[in-house]
Every structure is written in structure tokens, then in C-alpha cells.
Amino acid sequence: MHALGSTRSANRRDHIVQTPDTFVRAALPGMKGCTAVVHTGPASGAGFTEYTAEMEAGGQLGPAHGQRFVYVLEGSLMVGESARDALNERCYAYFPPDDKRVVMAGVKARVVVIEKPYQRLEDGAVPTPFRGSEDTVGKLPLMGDEDVQVRSLISGGIESDFAVNTMTFQPGASLAMVEMHVMEHGLLMLDGGGIYRLGEQWYPVSAGDFIWMAPYCPQWFGALGKKPARYLIYKDWNRHPLHAVVA
Numbered sequence: 001m002h003a004l005g006s007t008r009s010a011n012r013r014d015h016i017v018q019t020p021d022t023f024v025r026a027a028l029p030g031m032k033g034c035t036a037v038v039h040t041g042p043a044s045g046a047g048f049t050e051y052t053a054e055m056e057a058g059g060q061l062g063p064a065h066g067q068r069f070v071y072v073l074e075g076s077l078m079v080g081e082s083a084r085d086a087l088n089e090r091c092y093a094y095f096p097p098d099d100k101r102v103v104m105a106g107v108k109a110r111v112v113v114i115e116k117p118y119q120r121l122e123d124g125a126v127p128t129p130f131r132g133s134e135d136t137v138g139k140l141p142l143m144g145d146e147d148v149q150v151r152s153l154i155s156g157g158i159e160s161d162f163a164v165n166t167m168t169f170q171p172g173a174s175l176a177m178v179e180m181h182v183m184e185h186g187l188l189m190l191d192g193g194g195i196y197r198l199g200e201q202w203y204p205v206s207a208g209d210f211i212w213m214a215p216y217c218p219q220w221f222g223a224l225g226k227k228p229a230r231y232l233i234y235k236d237w238n239r240h241p242l243h244a245v246v247a
Contacts, residue, residue, distance in 0.1 A: 008203065014217040015198040016044055018210040025054065030062025033105070036113075040186055040212040047236060048116040048162070050186040050210075055105035066117040067127070068095045068103075069154070069164055071134075071232060073190075075109025079131065092153055092164075093131040112188060112232060119161045119239050127159050134166055147173035163237040168230045169194065174222035183235040185213040192229030196221050 009022040018039055025035040033056040041049035053061055055075070070077065070093050077087040079101060086106055087093055095101065097118045105111075118126065132153065139149040147170040154164050169192075178197065193206035197220040198213060205211070213219055223229035 008205075008209075010201065010203065011044075012199055012201065014214040015201075015219075016040060016210075016212040017196075017198070017203050017205070018212075020208045028062050031060065033057075033059030034061060039188070039210040044212060045214060046184060046186070046212055048114060048184075048186065048234065050112070050114045050188075050212075050234065052188075053109075053111045053113050055109045055111065057105055057107050059105045059109075061103040061111075061113065064095060064099065065115050067097050067115065068099070069093070069114040069162075069234075070095075070103060071112040071153070071164070073110040073112060075111075076106040077109060077111060078104045078106045087131065088133075090134040091132065092134065093129070094127065094154065095129055096126050099129060114162075114164065114186065114234055116162055116236075119243050121159065125159045127156050130156075139168070142167070143176050145173065145176060148175070158238050161237060161239050162234060164232065164234050166190070166230060166232050168228050169221070169223035170228055171223055171225055175220050178218050178220045180216055180218045182215050182241055183237065184215050185211070185219070186234040187211040187213070188232045190230045190232055192223060192225055192227050194221055194223040194225070194229050 007022055008019045010017045023037045025037055028036050035054050036051040038051040040046045072087050072089050072091050079085050079093050137151040139151050142148040142150050149168045151166045154160050189205055189207050189209045191207050196203045196205050199217055
């Protein structure tokens with residue numbers, strides 16, 4: 001049903017809310033049997049790119065632009081030469097800069113892809129490839145609140161220049177404060193919903209929605225409904241604000 005121009009999507013100076021009714025799909029260069037919903041990138045002012053890849057069985061992502069992190073929403077991915085290398089739902093993998101391995105869908109799949117130019121340290125160290133499952137990552141309460149649990153999917157040291165976490169809020173739980181900081185965020189709602197404050201605006205959000213938050217965008221979330229709310233969130237990390245970006 002046509003909504004007569006109505007949508008929850010919004011584009012402001014310091015944030016974007018992108019809802020599934022406004023998604024546009026297109027293949028990126030090098031993709032095979034695959035299309036992308038690009039959620040954010042340099043065109044919006046972001047220092048990274050995040051998209052959802054919708055892949056047919058045997059479909060492939062194109063070459064990475066910088067380092068790459070993938071998280072499986074549905075289906076499975078092949079990132080090696082055997083079935084033991086498959087990434088199933090809620091699994092993820094990290095590929096450092098210049099990693100040339102092919103990422104292929106074992107079956108029809110939907111995958112979150114985050115790509116970012118790597119900010120090298122003076123010692124030249126770069127992260128090594130890794131993979132894991134959200135279900136095997138320990139959870140920690142946020143600021144001591146047992147109703148808000150955080151799982152860190154990137155556990156590397158100072159060589160890692162970004163973080164990806166999942167956050168789970170029990171119904172009625174919320175962030176303990178309005179945050180306002182130098183890191184930018186890319187956030188995909190995975191389950192449930194609630195209310196997000198972004199800048200001076202308040203938005204109802206639900207599973208499938210994407211949010212980009214610029215540095216210093218005031219932000220706060222509270223979970224509503226009868227089921228937990230869960231989201232996947234990116235932030236730049238571990239670098240001085242004056243650190244030069246080197247692809």
C-alpha cells in the first residue's frame with residue numbers, strides 16, 4: 001500500500017534514520033548474484049561504509065575497500081575452502097586490509113557488511129583475520145545495568161581501529177544517559193523496538209531500521225514492547241582524533 005509520501009525515514013545534519021520502506025537495492029562493482037542496500041558512507045558524511053548484502057546461493061561480495069567486517073543475519077556464508085569455514089546466522093568475520101579472499105553465500109543469505117579505511121599505527125601492526133559467533137561471546141552489563149547487556153564482537157587490542165557490539169535491552173530498559181561523543185555510529189536494529197533520541201528529534205524504531213549518528217550527535221535509546229530490543233552497533237575506536245586516515 002502506498003503511504004502517500006509518509007515514512008519514518010529522516011535525514012538530518014547529524015543523523016540518518018533509514019527504514020525498510022525506503023531501501024533501494026543495487027549491485028556494487030564485483031558483486032555476483034548479490035545486491036546491496038547501502039545504509040551510509042562518505043556521501044552522508046560517514047568515515048565508513050555499511051550496507052546489507054542480499055545474496056543468492058552462490059552469490060559473491062565484490063572486493064573490499066579497506067578492512068571488512070561481516071555479520072550474518074540470515075542464511076550462511078563460505079569464507080574458506082570447506083564447510084567447516086561456513087558462517088551461519090549470528091556469526092561474523094573480520095578481514096584486514098588487502099585480504100583478497102572471496103566471500104560467497106552457501107545458501108540464500110542476508111549479511112551486514114562494514115568497510116573502513118584502516119588507520120595504521122606507527123609500529124605498522126594490523127589486525128589479523130578472525131571469526132566468531134555472537135552466541136559464544138560473553139555478555140557484560142552496561143554501566144552495571146543487568147537489563148542492558150553488551151557483547152563485543154571485536155576483541156582485539158589497540159591495533160583495531162573500530163568496534164562492533166551487539167546490545168540487548170530488556171523491555172523498559174534504556175541507556176543510563178544521553179551520550180554525546182567524538183565517535184560516530186552505524187546501528188542496525190535486529191530485534192524488538194523502542195524510541196531513539198537523535199539530536200533534538202525522537203524516533204520510533206523497530207527491527208530492520210538503520211541509524212547513522214555523526215560525531216557529537218546527542219543520542220539515547222529506550223526499549224518498548226514485550227520482547228527485548230537488540231541492535232548491532234559500529235563505532236570508530238582506539239585512535240587519537242588527529243590521527244590521519246591511511247587506506
